[in-house]
Amino acid sequence: GQNIDQPTEMTATExxxxxxxxxxxxxGFNGLFWYQQHAGEAPTFLSYNVLDGLEEKGRFSSFLxxxxxxxxxxxxxxxxxxxxxxxxxxxDSNYQLIWGAGTKLIIKP
Amino acid sequence: xxxxxxxxxxxxxxxxxxxxxxxxxxxxxxxTMFWYRQFPKQSLMLMATSNEGSKATYExxxxxxxxxxxxxxLTLSTLxxxxxxxxxxxxxxxxxxxxxxxxxxFFGPGTRLTVL
Numbered sequence: 001g002q003n004i005d006q007p008t009e010m011t012a013t014e015x016x017x018x019x020x021x022x023x024x025x026x027x028g029f030n031g032l033f034w035y036q037q038h039a040g041e042a043p044t045f046l047s048y049n050v051l052d053g054l055e056e057k058g059r060f061s062s063f064l065x066x067x068x069x070x071x072x073x074x075x076x077x078x079x080x081x082x083x084x085x086x087x088x089x090x091x092d093s094n095y096q097l098i099w100g101a102g103t104k105l106i107i108k109p
Numbered sequence: 110x111x112x113x114x115x116x117x118x119x120x121x122x123x124x125x126x127x128x129x130x131x132x133x134x135x136x137x138x139x140x141t142m143f144w145y146r147q148f149p150k151q152s153l154m155l156m157a158t159s160n161e162g163s164k165a166t167y168e169x170x171x172x173x174x175x176x177x178x179x180x181x182x183l184t185l186s187t188l189x190x191x192x193x194x195x196x197x198x199x200x201x202x203x204x205x206x207x208x209x210x211x212x213x214x215f216f217g218p219g220t221r222l223t224v225l
Contacts, residue, residue: 033213042202042216043153087152097143097214101152 002026004100006088011106012078020073020086020103028093034062034073035087037102043087046073075105083107111137113205115217122193123225130188130220132203138183139205143214144176147200159186193224 003025012018024032031050035043049055049064049071061074073086088100112135122128132142141160145153157173159165159180167173177189186205190197200221204214 040200040219040221042219044216045213048213096158097155099152099154 002090002092002098004088004090004098006086006100006103008101009104009106011108012075014078014080014107014109016078017074017076018078018105020075020088020105022071022073022088022100024069024071024088024090024098024100026090026092026098029066030091030093030095032062032064032071033089033091033097034060034071035089037085037087039084046086078107080107080109111205111207111215113139113203113215113217115203115220117220118218119221119223121223121225124194125192127189127191128193128222130190130201130203130222132186132188132205132217134184134205134207134215137205137207137215139186139207140183141206142180142186143204143206144178144186144188145202145204147202147219153202156188190222193222195224198222198224 006022034046036046037043047062049062054063059076064071085102085104087102089097114133116131144156146156147153155168156171157165157167157178159178161180161183165178180186200219202219203217206214
């Protein structure tokens with residue numbers, strides 16, 4: 001079956017760095033997405049990785065290793081507004097998104 | 110960037126009534142639209158995939174006669190929850206994709222449905 005694993009909850013301090021991991025097992029792979037979702041709102045796109053390596057976009061970076069079925073989202077210089085759920089999703093062989101359960105990130109002052 | 114709207118943003122209805130939710134792509138033509146449901150503290154669950162001009166493809170366990178999806182144009186898809194019951198109360202989110210293969214799905218703001 002298809003499976004996406006990510007931690008349920010993480011806590012970090014304002015100004016610090018946090019890494020959210022995602023491992024996946026899917027039938028085929030056409031890219032991995034990270035989305036941010038604030039409570040009561042729809043997800044917003046953060047990043048897309050289809051090749052191995054690190055993609056940097058401002059304070060957020062995303063890494064992919066296809067051979068390991070592994071990705072992480074790195075958030076630097078954490079701000080209180082970064083408190084949200086972070087969803088990992090993989091596009092499978094049919095280009096359908098398989099969603100992880102999300103990681104709730106709590107930022108403390 | 111691409112914008113997707115949903116209407117209404119929230120709705121409260123009585124048990125047994127039907128509710129229609131609209132999803133529009135405002136500045137692009139969406140060949141494919143997706144409907145998701147999200148219960149509190151849970152991840153998104155894909156309900157169905159709709160392509161313009163053809164019947165929607167429903168995920169296993171989603172009743173097609175209860176959740177009617179119409180994708181009549183390249184900018185509009187509708188989800189109708191028929192004979193709604195309290196257990197249908199949820200956050201319904203649509204997303205739209207321009208062309209293929211999927212590179213990014215653009216999400217609507219979601220519709221909060223509460224069935225009394």
